[in-house]
Amino acid sequence: xxxxxxxxxxxxxxxxxxxxxxxxxxxxxxxxxxxxxxxxxxxxxxxxxxxxxxxxxxxxxxxxxxxxxxxxxxxxxxxxxxxxxxxxxxxxxxxxxxxxxxxxxxxxxxxxxxxxxxxxxxxxxxxxxxxxxxxxxxxxxxxxxxxxxxxxxxxxxxxxxxxxxxxxxxxxxxxxxxxxxxxxxxxxxxxxxxxxxxxxxxxxxxxxxxxxxxxxxxxxxxxx
Amino acid sequence: xxxxxxxxxxxxxxxxxxxxxxxxxxxxxxxxxxxxxxxxxxxxxxxxxxxxxxxxxxxxxxxxxxxxxxxxxxxx
Numbered sequence: 001x002x003x004x005x006x007x008x009x010x011x012x013x014x015x016x017x018x019x020x021x022x023x024x025x026x027x028x029x030x031x032x033x034x035x036x037x038x039x040x041x042x043x044x045x046x047x048x049x050x051x052x053x054x055x056x057x058x059x060x061x062x063x064x065x066x067x068x069x070x071x072x073x074x075x076x077x078x079x080x081x082x083x084x085x086x087x088x089x090x091x092x093x094x095x096x097x098x099x100x101x102x103x104x105x106x107x108x109x110x111x112x113x114x115x116x117x118x119x120x121x122x123x124x125x126x127x128x129x130x131x132x133x134x135x136x137x138x139x140x141x142x143x144x145x146x147x148x149x150x151x152x153x154x155x156x157x158x159x160x161x162x163x164x165x166x167x168x169x170x171x172x173x174x175x176x177x178x179x180x181x182x183x184x185x186x187x188x189x190x191x192x193x194x195x196x197x198x199x200x201x202x203x204x205x206x207x208x209x210x211x212x213x214x215x216x217x218x219x220x221x222x223x224x
Numbered sequence: 225x226x227x228x229x230x231x232x233x234x235x236x237x238x239x240x241x242x243x244x245x246x247x248x249x250x251x252x253x254x255x256x257x258x259x260x261x262x263x264x265x266x267x268x269x270x271x272x273x274x275x276x277x278x279x280x281x282x283x284x285x286x287x288x289x290x291x292x293x294x295x296x297x298x299x300x
Contacts (some may be wrong), residue, residue, distance in 0.1 A: 053284040055298040080254040
């Protein structure tokens with residue numbers, strides 16, 4: 001069943017739920033594919049951010065002192081007046097924060113809100129696994145073949161040659177543009193955002209679902 | 225109104241789950257003022273939130289008030 005035809009809707013829904021919740025538990029952050037892809041658009045900035053992040057993690061005592069100084073600067077010296085002097089270790093350190101905050105909040109509240117940002121390498125593996133998983137299923141079905149055929153409606157409108165490739169390219173650019181404008185893709189808004197009842201995600205999901213249905217109905221109407 | 229109820233009615237930044245600085249503001253009593261003022265209050269005024277909305281991932285050392293921690297002290 002898993003390698004022939006489409007999955008039944010309930011199995012697909014359960015699988016998406018497992019992926020969404022599983023990602024939240026393992027990575028301690030909501031799943032969003034477009035955000036991950038976006039990290040690879042400006043690699044120079046990503047490497048610079050990783051360098052800064054590493055320096056902050058490796059110098060936690062200095063980071064604490066800098067944060068306290070910044071707090072005093074932003075909110076006034078009185079804001080840090082009660083803080084223990086440097087060197088007092090009775091309080092947890094910055095490095096203890098992820099575990100401590102996650103244990104007090106739980107994943108259900110803020111998706112383990114204290115997780116560290118996954119490295120670029122980890123996200124590269126994630127993207128590779130998405131492609132590899134899809135390819136593996138198609139190979140198992142014996143159905144893998146490079147094609148521009150996106151289905152009978154698409155083929156009837158645009159064919160399967162160069163024109164189809166151009167339309168797919170334009171469509172891809174529009175998807176990227178829409179994803180950037182709306183701050184997320186179908187995964188981020190539809191799965192992660194809606195499951196957390198984020199108003200912006202609900203609005204975005206309703207909009208792109210309605211637009212998709214309207215365009216499908218329109219194209220079917222044109223062809224009939 | 226008791227404090228817990230008041231806290232539940234506070235606006236809450238939707239980016240808390242992915243913000244790198246949020247947990248760092250969570251343990252030291254003095255640092256929690258950032259969470260109170262921005263994360264659970266004026267999050268729309270947070271430079272990190274605004275940067276994300278503009279499609280630019282915030283720098284790890286960008287503070288909510290728009291200032292950046294000077295990482296030269298950490299050798300960067």
